[in-house]
Amino acid sequence: MSSTFLGMPAPPPRSPYGTGNLRGDRKFPRAAHDELRNEQLRRNLGRATRTIRAKRLDVTGELPDWEALREAGSAIKTDTMNRLPELLEQLERKVTEHGGTVHWARDGAEANEIVARLVQETGSSEVIKVKSMATQEIGLNEHLESVGITPYETDLAELIVQLAHDKPSHILVPAIHRNRDEIRQIFLKEIPGVDPGLDNVPAHLAAAARAYLREKFMTTTVAVSGANFGIAETGTLSVVESEGNGRMCLTMPDTLITVMGIEKVLPRHQDLEVFLQLLPRSSTGERMNPYTSLWTGVTPGDGPQNFHLVLLDNGRTAALADRIGREALNCIRCSACLNVCPVYERTGGHAYGSTYPGPIGAVLTPQLAGMHAAKGDPNSSLPYASSLCGACFDACPVKIDIPSLLVELRHQHTEQAGATAEKLAMRAAATVMKHPKLFTAAQKGAGLGRVLGGRDGKISHLPPPFDGWSDSRDTAAPPKRTFRSWLASAEGAATMRAAADEHRRNEKDGKKEEDA
């Protein structure tokens, strides 16, 4: 029985631990250490993020009302979250009226079962897939394979990732960590009947993928997609893409199954006027992406004649129940925050361990799947995977205050974690700083810390329990003498005297100018 009927609200559950792709197997600092050594990755990422950043600035700068659009986008999403129950019920009613069927899934496992059952009911053992974050999040491909259904990714980058038995590393360009030579090797090894003389020219590689997938588009009877938007007012679903693989999947098969997170609903058809400006300009830095599809249920004689919409919770209601964290649900998955993030730019997406990498991933992942600090959950390290520089907030088209959310999650993490070494150290520091004599003594003692510093004067490894600190940052070794001891010395006194003289001279000059 649902808790609603008892009149006593209970916090909704997170995405179940150990399912789907919302958790890596290592904490961020450990994973990042390894990724940072991959020079190819850093070169690819550096170039990609620089390029997209520049394009995004160009096309957002073109619009004098960009800030007004962001304000509207942010408010529409907040309004959506406020009215989620009625909007989802309206969406369900409209989709059903237009010949579609709506399913609800409490978590990823349930969504996977629903999709697998729907595919099995068609008699097909293959599905073609549009790139979708939601199905990546729940690990749909792995589930389909486990029940004997073969999923074919049709987005070029997702295809590369799938053929390489790899994981996506970016929301928008999932194979950005691969270069053309690697992609050529993957295609030669994995695409049946590919021309053995295939070279590494991107156009030729794309043509090889086109030839391989065209046959799949023409013969596969079931497709699975995600959705960028679901319009409650009309029951219209939407997919935004570039290659035409989305259009192929959405129109060629007999059956279409769309998996949509419950936060992707929008109230009105009119709201498209805002998001069709915000999304493409923020994500690929284009004025408009090459193809957008809008469909409403089933259209006789045009496209799939069976349409299923699976509405997915999987931790979204848990995020909604958090006054501050709720804002993360406004995310439209544009990836602008990834491309401006100095941390993401260097580590890449795999270090985050989640389907959602980068700044928004560091917020959204713990929101959806929890942090379980006591269990040493890798997700508990994500709120710290940031310099808090704020670039992500500036870039976000729906104005999600990611830095503040990260700080709040850090707070929640330390509350959960109980007495950590770091917390005890900070408490000790506070006591010391309140007492001048203790402070001077501590500073003298800190000079001993130089022993720990290497030849470069950096402390990279501290013994437990302080390794939690040194794992994620190098610390400069303490200086030879403290500021206080320098100030008390003859050199310090002379410097201070000189500074005071200069100040007096400047004041006098200033006065003369005023008088004149």
Place this chain on the structure above:
Amino acid sequence: MTTARDTVLGRIKDALALAPARDVTVPRAYRTGRTLPDDERLALFTGRLVDYRATVHPCTADRTAQVLAEVLRERGARRIGAPAGLDEQWLGAYDGEVQQDSATIPAPRLGELDGVVTASAVGCAETGTIFLDGSPDQGRRALSLVPDLHVCVVDLSKVEVGVVEAVARLVPGRPTTLISGPSATSDIELERVEGVHGPRTLAVVIRTDA
């Protein structure tokens, strides 16, 4: 037994009770109702289409048939598809074979065509976007997707300045496709490649007095 639907809706209501909503009104201070004289709208639309590597062929309505025939000849299209509701006169000067589309033709068979000619519902100048909505002169969605060449006829009177004005002209509920240039990918080292799965060539015939 509680259904997943009841559970999820119950969780949402609980969540909203635990963290009550802050009231919000949506500020729509962005630009709306923009207009531009015909020549400026045409120049903006053309520029943006060319930017996306579409080819643009402006003409007057009475020259539609000649211009379409020229574009199709230039592209070597000998056999083309056309939606059932396309103005018959438009293909009057074309000497190739025309297959009139119908839902009974299996969509994969459309791959045998050299190209397709359709009309369009709405245009957006600022983004270089063409909207197809499945009207009889535009046909089903697969028709403008499977063949490698899409020649699209756009009436300048249906081209709006911005996205806001263009979306306002849509009929909600129709299967709608927004097209901005030919199919493209930047997935390999961010190098743009035209034509992955959709048409590799988009030719736009703009009728300036229709």
